[in-house]
Amino acid sequence: MDKFEFPIIQEQSDCGCGVAVAASEKTVPDLDQSFVSGFVDTPAGRLPQVSSALVWQDRWGSIKARWGVGRMDYSVNPGIYALGTPDNSSPVFVSANYKMSFDRLRQALAERSGWILVLDTKGINVWCAAGKGTFGTDELVRRIESSSLKNIVSHRKLILPQLGAPGVAAHKVKQMSGFKVQYGPVRAEDLPAYLDGGFQTTAQMRIITFPLKERAVLIPIELVETIKPFLMIAPLLFLFAAIAGPSAFWTNAASFGLFAVWAFLCAIIGGAVLNPLLLPYLPGRAFSIKGFSIGMVIALIILYLRGINLSAWAGRMEALAWFLIIPAVSGYLAMNFTGASTYTSLSGVKKEMRWALPLEIACGAAGVLMWMGAILIY
Amino acid sequence: MTEGKIKMKNSVYLKNVVTLQLDENKCTGCGMCLDVCPHEVFKMNSKHVVIQNRDACMECGACSLNCPANAIAVESGVGCAAAVINSMLGRNNGECCCGPVDISDTTTKSKSGCCG
Numbered sequence: 453m454d455k456f457e458f459p460i461i462q463e464q465s466d467c468g469c470g471v472a473v474a475a476s477e478k479t480v481p482d483l484d485q486s487f488v489s490g491f492v493d494t495p496a497g498r499l500p501q502v503s504s505a506l507v508w509q510d511r512w513g514s515i516k517a518r519w520g521v522g523r524m525d526y527s528v529n530p531g532i533y534a535l536g537t538p539d540n541s542s543p544v545f546v547s548a549n550y551k552m553s554f555d556r557l558r559q560a561l562a563e564r565s566g567w568i569l570v571l572d573t574k575g576i577n578v579w580c581a582a583g584k585g586t587f588g589t590d591e592l593v594r595r596i597e598s599s600s601l602k603n604i605v606s607h608r609k610l611i612l613p614q615l616g617a618p619g620v621a622a623h624k625v626k627q628m629s630g631f632k633v634q635y636g637p638v639r640a641e642d643l644p645a646y647l648d649g650g651f652q653t654t655a656q657m658r659i660i661t662f663p664l665k666e667r668a669v670l671i672p673i674e675l676v677e678t679i680k681p682f683l684m685i686a687p688l689l690f691l692f693a694a695i696a697g698p699s700a701f702w703t704n705a706a707s708f709g710l711f712a713v714w715a716f717l718c719a720i721i722g723g724a725v726l727n728p729l730l731l732p733y734l735p736g737r738a739f740s741i742k743g744f745s746i747g748m749v750i751a752l753i754i755l756y757l758r759g760i761n762l763s764a765w766a767g768r769m770e771a772l773a774w775f776l777i778i779p780a781v782s783g784y785l786a787m788n789f790t791g792a793s794t795y796t797s798l799s800g801v802k803k804e805m806r807w808a809l810p811l812e813i814a815c816g817a818a819g820v821l822m823w824m825g826a827i828l829i830y
Numbered sequence: 831m832t833e834g835k836i837k838m839k840n841s842v843y844l845k846n847v848v849t850l851q852l853d854e855n856k857c858t859g860c861g862m863c864l865d866v867c868p869h870e871v872f873k874m875n876s877k878h879v880v881i882q883n884r885d886a887c888m889e890c891g892a893c894s895l896n897c898p899a900n901a902i903a904v905e906s907g908v909g910c911a912a913a914v915i916n917s918m919l920g921r922n923n924g925e926c927c928c929g930p931v932d933i934s935d936t937t938t939k940s941k942s943g944c945c946g
């Protein structure tokens with residue numbers, strides 16, 4: 453992500469003569485970014501103007517980003533933007549330079565005017581950037597300076613998304629820059645109500661939730677991340693079954709091989725699709741338990757459909773193997789979903805992983821050995 | 831009781847693991863922590879705040895960073911298994927997945943994709 457550097461403030465490091473102008477230089481975002489609709493002239497120079505209406509490129513860009521395509525440079529230039537036709541008394545909204553963050557904000561402010569101060573968060577959304585500190589006190593104070601915000605507005609207030617609070621110390625910003633930070637609602641959609649309600653958040657605006665829609669949009673990326681391991685492991689299962697099975701190569705492949713690939717795929721779907729969708733309804737607090745339970749149900753269903761002959765040892769071993777492998781895979785993927793959820797604490801995740809990770813590895817490894825044994829015995 | 835309802839709606843992760851500490855003697859009752867906490871962990875008692883729902887805390891650190899009186903301590907971090915695995919393997923500075931992030935935004939709520 454280091455490759456993303458705002459060209460204007462890039463230091464001329466090769467010069468070596470100590471012309472350290474970079475830090476104090478006044479910067480203005482590029483006017484030729486695709487979403488910029490015009491410009492306004494201010495005491496701080498000519499600033500890009502944006503509207504609250506998203507166009508198809510904006511929407512297509514966010515669809516791609518959700519599938520992991522081009523997401524690392526899905527960013528906007530840091531600096532100050534005019535939304536609509538603001539004047540020196542208009543509110544200032546602070547955002548991250550992840551394009552989706554920026555778009556969400558302007559979209560929520562339909563028919564309103566204001567200034568949007570975009571921090572350089574290296575193209576990461578507000579919540580994640582606040583956790584890392586790039587959406588932080590220092591960057592905010594620097595950006596207030598470099599954008600000459602004091603010459604643009606006559607008031608000294610900033611509205612920050614509440615989820616930026618883990619990175620920004622409001623009282624320090626006030627000390628260092630003179631600007632008072634007000635934390636707005638968690639969700640951009642609540643901004644109009646917040647503005648009309650006299651800059652007061654209600655309890656409902658402050659609470660982070662994790663509704664179905666938000667869990668669902670995370671599925672694509674969860675799937676994309678499992679494709680690589682799937683493409684590496686599935687052919688191995690298929691080949692092993694085909695070569696080591698009891699009959700001819702293609703007969704084995706069609707029976708044991710295809711089933712193994714199918715079972716593995718179902719385990720991934722359990723962890724990466726069903727777990728996010730059903731999260732609040734699954735048993736247990738630990739995510740691994742949720743994933744294990746889905747895996748158990750999946751194993752039951754697909755083994756029932758396959759109709760394995762349980763009177764022979766090989767059949768029993770193969771069935772047991774899948775009862776180990778599928779829950780291990782679903783449980784592991786479910787555990788990884790803690791990173792995307794909005795309520796898991798680091799201490800909790802560490803505690804869960806202390807028992808869950810060894811268990812998942814042990815079950816997975818035991819299951820694979822047992823499955824290979826079963827195929828050899830058949 | 832709307833408060834009760836809100837709490838019911840939100841999922842709670844593991845119990846009794848959170849590192850949040852509040853020094854009620856230092857608290858001046860400014861209310862900042864109430865404004866920044868996304869899980870209603872604190873509530874105002876006549877002169878200072880108290881912890882009402884500690885298991886709901888996700889250790890984001892917003893309250894302790896924004897407390898002008900330094901009354902709150904929490905070991906903050908992102909509750910993300912991928913980040914913990916990465917740091918065990920010494921990869922990626924122990925960052926979360928980085929998966930593409932999602933959504934959210936500025937607004938948004940989700941840690942989604944957390945990472946990064």
Ligand code: SF4
Nearest residue numbers: 857858860861863897
């Ligand atoms: S932010 Fe600190 S001083 Fe203010 S109410 Fe919370 S604990 Fe008390």
Ligand code: SF4
Nearest residue numbers: 867887888890891893
């Ligand atoms: S760390 Fe975050 S979730 Fe926990 S009490 Fe503080 S603000 Fe609330």
